Amino acid sequence: MFCRFLATVPLLVYDVGGLATTAAADKAKLIDTIAVGHNPTDIAYGRDQGTKDELAIVSRGDRKIDFVDPATGSVTKTLKDSRLQDPVAVISATTRGANVLSVADFAGGQVANYLKDPIGSWGDRLFGGLGANGKAAFEFTDSLNIPGQPFMLSAAEVN
Numbered sequence: 001m002f003c004r005f006l007a008t009v010p011l012l013v014y015d016v017g018g019l020a021t022t023a024a025a026d027k028a029k030l031i032d033t034i035a036v037g038h039n040p041t042d043i044a045y046g047r048d049q050g051t052k053d054e055l056a057i058v059s060r061g062d063r064k065i066d067f068v069d070p071a072t073g074s075v076t077k078t079l080k081d082s083r084l085q086d087p088v089a090v091i092s093a094t095t096r097g098a099n100v101l102s103v104a105d106f107a108g109g110q111v112a113n114y115l116k117d118p119i120g121s122w123g124d125r126l127f128g129g130l131g132a133n134g135k136a137a138f139e140f141t142d143s144l145n146i147p148g149q150p151f152m153l154s155a156a157e158v159n
Contacts (some may be wrong), residue, residue: 008035011043011057013070017117034073037062042089056090056101065090065103077137079103082114091153101138106154111150112143 006020010033019024037059039139044056055068064080065087079101093100101115114137118125130139 001044008037008046009040010034011036011040011055011068013073017128032073034068034070036065036068039063041087044090044092056092057085058087058090058103060086060088063087065101079114079138081112081114083143084108089153091155092116093155097126100141102153102155104153105143106149106151109147109149110143110145111153113141114138115141 012030013032014028015026015031015033016028017023019025019028030054036057038061039059040057042056042058043061045054048058051096053070057066057068058064062080063084063086066075067077067079068074069076084103084105086105088106088115089104093102093104101114101116102127103112103114105112115130118129119127128134130155
């Protein structure tokens, strides 16, 4: 079905000096390595992740998505759900108070959706927390069956 590496794969974190500034750039320096799991297939990074510098890393071999703070190298939370047979890609979006995570499940033939944070409106939580007890890290909302095997996700707001 899919290849599983024998060991976790390191994510290499570099300091690129003044590369993104007007200052003279220094040589890139390796400053940290972060273990990201078996057979990583996707890393989502950027403003749509909810936290600007948060990484969402899909480890296909472990069937999980780890959220990593690259500044500290620590996993802040992990999504591992028995409904996901073969997660390969992830995308995060924010829409009208909901921070949503969508996962492409290759062997499962679906895109599964989760709330990452309680739904909010201008800073106020609505409906309490996540999960049955209100304390879960994620809440499964639904999935969409896809003909074939989804392997990539992309989203855009269309008016």
